[in-house]
Amino acid sequence: xxxxKLLLSLPIPVILxxxxxxxxxxxxxxxxxxxxxLNEIIGESINVILPQEEMYIENWHRILxxxxxxxxxxxxxxxxxxxxxxxxxxxxxxxxxxxxxxxCICQPIKTYKIIEQKxxxxxxxxxxxxxxxxxxxxxxxxxxxxxxxxxxxxxxSYTPDELIGKHFSKIIHxxxxxxxxxxxxxxxxxxxxTGFDHSPKLFDERRGFERKTEDLEIRFVRKxxxxxxxxxxxxxxVAWGEVSSVGYYDDDETEAFQGTxxxxxxxxxxxxxxxxxxxxxxxxxxSPVAILTMNQxxxxxxx
Numbered sequence: 572x573x574x575x576k577l578l579l580s581l582p583i584p585v586i587l588x589x590x591x592x593x594x595x596x597x598x599x600x601x602x603x604x605x606x607x608x609l610n611e612i613i614g615e616s617i618n619v620i621l622p623q624e625e626m627y628i629e630n631w632h633r634i635l636x637x638x639x640x641x642x643x644x645x646x647x648x649x650x651x652x653x654x655x656x657x658x659x660x661x662x663x664x665x666x667x668x669x670x671x672x673x674x675c676i677c678q679p680i681k682t683y684k685i686i687e688q689k690x691x692x693x694x695x696x697x698x699x700x701x702x703x704x705x706x707x708x709x710x711x712x713x714x715x716x717x718x719x720x721x722x723x724x725x726x727x728s729y730t731p732d733e734l735i736g737k738h739f740s741k742i743i744h745x746x747x748x749x750x751x752x753x754x755x756x757x758x759x760x761x762x763x764x765t766g767f768d769h770s771p772k773l774f775d776e777r778r779g780f781e782r783k784t785e786d787l788e789i790r791f792v793r794k795x796x797x798x799x800x801x802x803x804x805x806x807x808x809v810a811w812g813e814v815s816s817v818g819y820y821d822d823d824e825t826e827a828f829q830g831t832x833x834x835x836x837x838x839x840x841x842x843x844x845x846x847x848x849x850x851x852x853x854x855x856x857x858s859p860v861a862i863l864t865m866n867q868x869x870x871x872x873x874x
Contacts, residue, residue, distance in 0.1 A: 574667050578674055584658075588673040592617045592632060601677060604658075606651035617675075620648050621660070635664050635673050648677050657681070707835035713828055715739050715752075715775050726837055728794040739774055744790035751789050753777065776831050784833075791835070 578585050579598040587596035594615050602609060605620050612619065634641060641662045647655040657680040665674050701708050702722040710719040717734045724731055727742055734741065740748050749755045751774040772787040 574665065575672075584677045584679075586617070586620075586675040586677065588617055588675060590636070590671050590673070592673075594619075595672060604648060604650070604656060604677065604679065606654075611651070620650075621646065621677075631662065635662055638664055643678075645680065706837070708833075709739075709835065710830060710832045711739055711775060712830040715754075718830065726793075727791055733794070742791050743774065744792050747789040751787060774831075774833070776833070777828060788838070 575587060575596060578587065579596055581598060582600055584601035584604050585596075585598045586594060586601050589595050594612055594617060597605075597609065597612055602612070605612065607620075631641060641660065643659045643661055646658060646660045648658045649655055658677040659680055660675065660677055662673050662675040665672055698721075704721060704723060707723045707726060708719075708721040709717060709724075712718050715738050716736055717739065720729075720731045720734050722731060724734060729742070740752065743751065751772065753773045753775045756771050756773065772784040774784075774787065774789070776784045778784075
C-alpha cells in the first residue's frame with residue numbers, strides 16, 4: 572500500500588492497473604490529462620483512455636506479465652471529450668502484499684519534448700563553457716577509452732573526434748605510461764598497504780573525490796604532423812602536464828563505476844622556464860667574472 576500511495580502522489584500522470592488491465596488507481600495529474608473525475612474512471616478498462624487496437628493491449632499485457640518493461644512507447648491518451656493527447660507510455664509490473672499490478676506512466680509528449688529541449692540547451696551551454704576552458708577536460712570509460720574531451724585538446728594537435736573511443740595511452744609518453752596506468756601499476760602493488768599518503772597517482776583514477784589524484788605530472792605526446800616523414804620521429808614534440816582526476820559512479824544503489832573525469836593543465840612553458848633558469852645559475856656559478864644581484868632597495872640577493 573505504501574508504494575501505491577507514493578506512486579499516486581507523483582506530479583506526473585500515473586495509472587495503476589490490475590492484471591486484468593482494469594484501472595485501480597489514478598493520480599491527479601492523470602485525471603487532469605484525461606478530463607475524467609475519479610469516480611468515472613476507477614474500475615474501467617484501460618481501453619477507455621488508451622483505445623488502441625486489441626493486439627497492442629494484448630502484447631503489452633504479455634510483456635508486462637513476463638516482468639519486462641515498456642518504456643517510452645509513443646501512443647495517445649483519449650480524453651473524456653474524445654480528444655487525442657499524444658503521450659509516451661511506460662509501464663512495469665509491481666508486486667506488493669502478494670498482489671500484482673501494473674504501474675503505467677503517460678507522459679505528454681509535448682511536456683517531454685519541452686523538458687528534453689531544456690536539458691539539451693543546458694547541456695549545450697555546459698559544453699560551451701567546457702570548450703572555452705584553456706585546460707583539457709576529459710572523461711574516460713572503465714576501459715580507459717575517451718568518451719569526452721573538450722576543444723582544448725588542440726594543445727596536443729588533436730580534435731575531440733580524433734580521440735573519442737581511443738585509449739588514453741595514445742596521448743601519454745610511453746616511458747610515463749607504466750607509472751600512471753591503473754592496470755600496469757596495481758598488479759605490482761598487490762598486497763602492499765600504501766595508505767593514503769603513499770598511494771599511487773593514476774590517470775585512470777577509480778577513487779572518489781576525497782581520494783582523487785591531484786598534481787600528477789606526466790608527459791603528453793602531441794600528434795605527429797601528417798606531413799612528417801617516418802625518419803623524422805625525433806622531431807615529435809613532448810609536452811608536460813599536470814593531471815587531476817577522479818572516478819565517478821552511478822547515483823543509484825549499485826554505485827557502479829562509470830569511468831574517470833579529469834583536467835590536464837599545460838605546464839610546458841613553466842618547465843622550460845625553470846630549466847633555463849637552472850642553466851643560467853650554473854653559468855653564473857662557473858663564470859670567472861664576479862656577479863651580484865640587488866633588489867629595488869639595494870639589498871644584495873645573490874653573489
